[in-house]
Amino acid sequence: MTAPLRWLVALLAILAIGMVPIILPALGATFWVNVAAEILIWSLLAASVNLLLGYVGLLSFGQALYFGFGMYGVAIGIGQFGLGIWSALALGVGAATLMAAIAGALAVRLTWHYFAIITVVFSLIFYFVAMSAKSITGGDDGLSFSLPPLFGKGGPSLSDRVTQFYFIYTICLVCYAAMALLVASPLGMRFAAVRENENRAALIGINVYLTRWIAFVAAGFLAGVGGALFALFGRYASASHMFYHVSGEAVVWALVGGIGTLFGPLVGTALLILFREIVSGLWDHYLLAVGAAVILTVMFAPRGIVGSIDALLALRRPDIGDADSDVAR
Amino acid sequence: MESVLSIKGLTKRFGGLVAVDNVDIDFPKGVLNAVIGPNGAGKTTLFNLITGVIPATTGVITFEGSNIAGRRPHEIVARGLSRTLQIKSVFGGMTVSDNIRIAVFAHAKIVSPFWPAPSYRECTRRVEQLLEQTGLARLAAMNASQLSYGDVALLEIGLALANRPRLLLLDEPICGMSPSETEKTVERIKQLARGTDIILIEHDMEVVFAISDHITVMAQGRLLTQGNPKEIAANAEVQEVYLGAPEDLA
Numbered sequence: 001m002t003a004p005l006r007w008l009v010a011l012l013a014i015l016a017i018g019m020v021p022i023i024l025p026a027l028g029a030t031f032w033v034n035v036a037a038e039i040l041i042w043s044l045l046a047a048s049v050n051l052l053l054g055y056v057g058l059l060s061f062g063q064a065l066y067f068g069f070g071m072y073g074v075a076i077g078i079g080q081f082g083l084g085i086w087s088a089l090a091l092g093v094g095a096a097t098l099m100a101a102i103a104g105a106l107a108v109r110l111t112w113h114y115f116a117i118i119t120v121v122f123s124l125i126f127y128f129v130a131m132s133a134k135s136i137t138g139g140d141d142g143l144s145f146s147l148p149p150l151f152g153k154g155g156p157s158l159s160d161r162v163t164q165f166y167f168i169y170t171i172c173l174v175c176y177a178a179m180a181l182l183v184a185s186p187l188g189m190r191f192a193a194v195r196e197n198e199n200r201a202a203l204i205g206i207n208v209y210l211t212r213w214i215a216f217v218a219a220g221f222l223a224g225v226g227g228a229l230f231a232l233f234g235r236y237a238s239a240s241h242m243f244y245h246v247s248g249e250a251v252v253w254a255l256v257g258g259i260g261t262l263f264g265p266l267v268g269t270a271l272l273i274l275f276r277e278i279v280s281g282l283w284d285h286y287l288l289a290v291g292a293a294v295i296l297t298v299m300f301a302p303r304g305i306v307g308s309i310d311a312l313l314a315l316r317r318p319d320i321g322d323a324d325s326d327v328a329r
Numbered sequence: 330m331e332s333v334l335s336i337k338g339l340t341k342r343f344g345g346l347v348a349v350d351n352v353d354i355d356f357p358k359g360v361l362n363a364v365i366g367p368n369g370a371g372k373t374t375l376f377n378l379i380t381g382v383i384p385a386t387t388g389v390i391t392f393e394g395s396n397i398a399g400r401r402p403h404e405i406v407a408r409g410l411s412r413t414l415q416i417k418s419v420f421g422g423m424t425v426s427d428n429i430r431i432a433v434f435a436h437a438k439i440v441s442p443f444w445p446a447p448s449y450r451e452c453t454r455r456v457e458q459l460l461e462q463t464g465l466a467r468l469a470a471m472n473a474s475q476l477s478y479g480d481v482a483l484l485e486i487g488l489a490l491a492n493r494p495r496l497l498l499l500d501e502p503i504c505g506m507s508p509s510e511t512e513k514t515v516e517r518i519k520q521l522a523r524g525t526d527i528i529l530i531e532h533d534m535e536v537v538f539a540i541s542d543h544i545t546v547m548a549q550g551r552l553l554t555q556g557n558p559k560e561i562a563a564n565a566e567v568q569e570v571y572l573g574a575p576e577d578l579a
Binding site for chain 2: 193
């Protein structure tokens with residue numbers, strides 16, 4: 001896609017998502033406003049996977065750990081320390097980022113399967129810690145709290161569906177804007193260099209380890225924002241969201257939507273969550289269809305939905321990936 | 330004679346195999362150096378040791394007054410020592426100009442996450458300059474994975490030059506090139522050598538003897554001899570080493 005067209009599509013998508021709380025209730029589908037909010041939140045976890053896999057070439061199966069830290073930061077901040085929403089949000093995101101900085105320092109020494117394994121191991125360790133530290137985390141039952149007001153008493157509250165949606169929408173928008181800047185920046189080019197050819201990257205003076213670590217911390221930050229928002233959205237935190245099933249689901253969302261594209265993870269998350277909402281009530285084994293969709297994507301459109309559309313629209317551009325170029329021509 | 334790179338007691342063992350065996354080499358400054366030797370002589374291993382791609386078992390490598398042995402590749406590059414690879418290797422998924430741009434950013438130590446990469450005008454100018462210098466300007470928008478082999482080799486040289494190196498190691502830069510590409514590249518290397526110290530590994534003896542001022546001969550992981558092209562051509566030991574592989578002399 002040419003650059004102006006790309007930005008036009010992005011702008012339209014942003015506006016369309018912003019209209020959700022106005023249009024859906026008018027159609028009598030108020031319930032779906034919360035589904036849309038949930039999609040936005042989970043898309044940050046998929047975006048976190050994508051930042052690592054799509055932009056620096058590291059496959060993590062442990063991003064739910066940082067999501068979980070974000071959740072617990074908020075829940076403990078509000079429930080135990082009596083913090084307001086904004087400081088609890090900062091605590092959750094800060095905790096997730098710090099954890100990513102520590103885990104990343106070890107994990108990014110490794111690549112590919114070793115990296116994937118160590119990220120799973122980290123998330124398993126903390127899953128079991130959270131499950132057993134019942135007095136702090138509530139274990140399996142999780143930790144509930146009641147929402148403080150958004151800007152002081154009497155002001156808007158997240159208990160209002162529309163306010164909550166716009167709160168989540170705004171924060172997600174900031175995250176996506178930051179990501180758009182990042183991937184187009186010199187640092188983003190460094191990420192790409194490491195992804196494309198780490199040996200060559202080192203030989204032009206790039207510290208590969210440091211570059212991967214920065215990406216890992218940024219990915220932890222994104223997952224942390226997602227987790228913190230999800231805690232506010234659900235008014236609780238639970239260890240079950242740190243399990244690697246959740247991480248794996250985010251990998252699937254990112255793959256189907258398109259890794260290495262900014263909005264691919266959002267598209268993938270939206271499609272698969274909508275699919276789950278619609279089909280899971282009718283068919284118990286709907287995950288079979290999800291599995292088939294993933295296999296088909298990986299085999300026939302490895303750049304995912306957004307990546308493939310991008311390639312189709314870029315007919316004149318010669319630099320399309322191998323697998324899609326046949327489709328494009 | 331002042332040297333641009335000085336190697337003392339350099340050894341690399343891979344298990345039982347000694348790839349580079351207690352080598353002492355001085356590469357003189359201000360001339361075009363070539364390293365030759367039959368396959369398995371340890372030439373590429375020598376380059377890998379110099380650039381930190383693999384760690385030396387023992388030895389000292391002195392570049393501009395300090396020992397660079399044991400440093401990591403990106404640290405060595407930052408000191409002004411660049412190289413190209415024998416198996417050509419660039420950033421395949423990106424355009425030619427983005428390839429160079431990354432290297433320019435890396436050299437300028439620009440890591441900002443906030444501004445779009447093309448907004449750095451200074452760097453863009455440098456990218457254009459390097460594209461001109463390597464003759465890749467007409468291919469700037471092309472994806473690097475679609476370049477011909479000869480152009481990839483030129484792009485490699487462009488990446489290495491982005492660093493404004495004071496010493497440039499070229500590992501078989503013309504290997505796999507067509508005759509006309511070879512001619513152009515040899516011309517470029519000669520031009521580069523006027524401003525930058527170069528050490529060249531090359532199998533094409535015709536090229537080596539035509540352009541280099543000083544030749545280092547390696548065999549079986551050891552230094553065999555050093556000298557100017559005339560001395561090397563007349564050296565009986567060198568001839569003997571190459572008798573085992575006569576096609577290299579063609």
